[in-house]
Amino acid sequence: MKGETMENPMDMTGRTVLVTGASSGIGRETAILLSQLGASVVLVGRDAGRLAETQSLMLGQNHRLEAFDLNEVEAIPQWMKRLSATTGPLHGLVHSAGVVLQRGLRFLTDRDLQEVMRINVHAAVALAKGFRQKGVCGTPGSVVLLTSTIGLIGLPGLSAYAASKGALISMSKSLAVELAPENIRVNCVAPSLVRTEMVTNSQKQMTPEQFASLEAAYPLGLGEPRDVANAIAFLLADTGRWITGTTLVVDGGITAH
Numbered sequence: 423m424k425g426e427t428m429e430n431p432m433d434m435t436g437r438t439v440l441v442t443g444a445s446s447g448i449g450r451e452t453a454i455l456l457s458q459l460g461a462s463v464v465l466v467g468r469d470a471g472r473l474a475e476t477q478s479l480m481l482g483q484n485h486r487l488e489a490f491d492l493n494e495v496e497a498i499p500q501w502m503k504r505l506s507a508t509t510g511p512l513h514g515l516v517h518s519a520g521v522v523l524q525r526g527l528r529f530l531t532d533r534d535l536q537e538v539m540r541i542n543v544h545a546a547v548a549l550a551k552g553f554r555q556k557g558v559c560g561t562p563g564s565v566v567l568l569t570s571t572i573g574l575i576g577l578p579g580l581s582a583y584a585a586s587k588g589a590l591i592s593m594s595k596s597l598a599v600e601l602a603p604e605n606i607r608v609n610c611v612a613p614s615l616v617r618t619e620m621v622t623n624s625q626k627q628m629t630p631e632q633f634a635s636l637e638a639a640y641p642l643g644l645g646e647p648r649d650v651a652n653a654i655a656f657l658l659a660d661t662g663r664w665i666t667g668t669t670l671v672v673d674g675g676i677t678a679h
């Protein structure tokens with residue numbers, strides 16, 4: 423092997439990946455990283471301006487902006503069919519769009535629960551359904567769903583969010599088995615706190631002391647969106663070719679103790 427250079431096993435040249443939540447945080451960073459790895463990216467979010475901001479930070483020209491409200495769950499599979507007729511087959515799907523709700527059980531309504539489940543879970547099912555359609559999915563196909571360590575451990579006031587993220591973890595295992603014959607892998611990435619808008623918003627509801635003690639609980643400190651994007655890209659690329667039905671925890675060690 424001396425003198426030979428190794429091909430980058432995470433090279434995504436020639437692959438097209440749809441990323442939801444691409445207008446912000448982890449989804450934005452994932453879109454940027456995938457472009458640096460050579461992928462064409464379909465950027466999905468409701469805010470066209472912020473999607474364009476993400477695009478301005480990406481490498482290459484072969485990307486597409488799709489302003490779409492994932493609350494339109496029933497429309498998702500047909501929308502993906504139309505989309506892939508223009509972009510060509512999709513090799514990857516990343517569901518990073520999500521809503522977080524911090525609300526004690528006493529105040530939690532059924533409507534709250536439905537709103538959280540709609541984007542976090544129902545849209546995930548519809549996206550997976552859309553992705554596996556004939557003519558939409560390229561070979562090999564890889565799906566990465568953004569769950570959370572809150573789907574694995576308990577924290578007060580987060581039961582609706584936890585239910586949605588736990589649902590993704592169990593759902594990904596069933597989908598992994600169901601879709602393996604179609605050459606589609608399905609995995610989750612479970613981050614803990616990383617510095618995104620979602621975290622800045624949660625921080626506003628805490629005292630500085632509360633936030634400092636939260637931060638101190640992380641053996642490796644708080645994460646950055648790139649830490650999570652790296653894990654997502656690893657699962658999408660051929661580096662993940664023998665991995666399906668698993669949840670990769672990316673949490674600075676918080677759940678290790």
Ligand SMILES: NC(=O)c1ccc[n+]([C@@H]2O[C@H](COP(=O)([O-])OP(=O)(O)OC[C@H]3O[C@@H](n4cnc5c(N)ncnc54)[C@H](OP(=O)(O)O)[C@@H]3O)[C@@H](O)[C@H]2O)c1
Nearest residue numbers: 443445446447448467468469492519520570615616618620
């Ligand atoms: N940040 C963390 O520390 C953390 C920790 C654990 C897990 N996670 C999970 O990681 C994922 C990304 O988190 P983040 O912090 O990057 O989120 P974020 O910065 O708050 O961004 C949320 C994204 O979801 C999109 N979105 C929300 N509702 C939508 C809808 N109805 N239709 C289309 N897009 C919609 C938003 O786009 P528009 O506003 O343009 O619609 C935005 O791009 C989420 O699933 C979250 O639960 C995050």
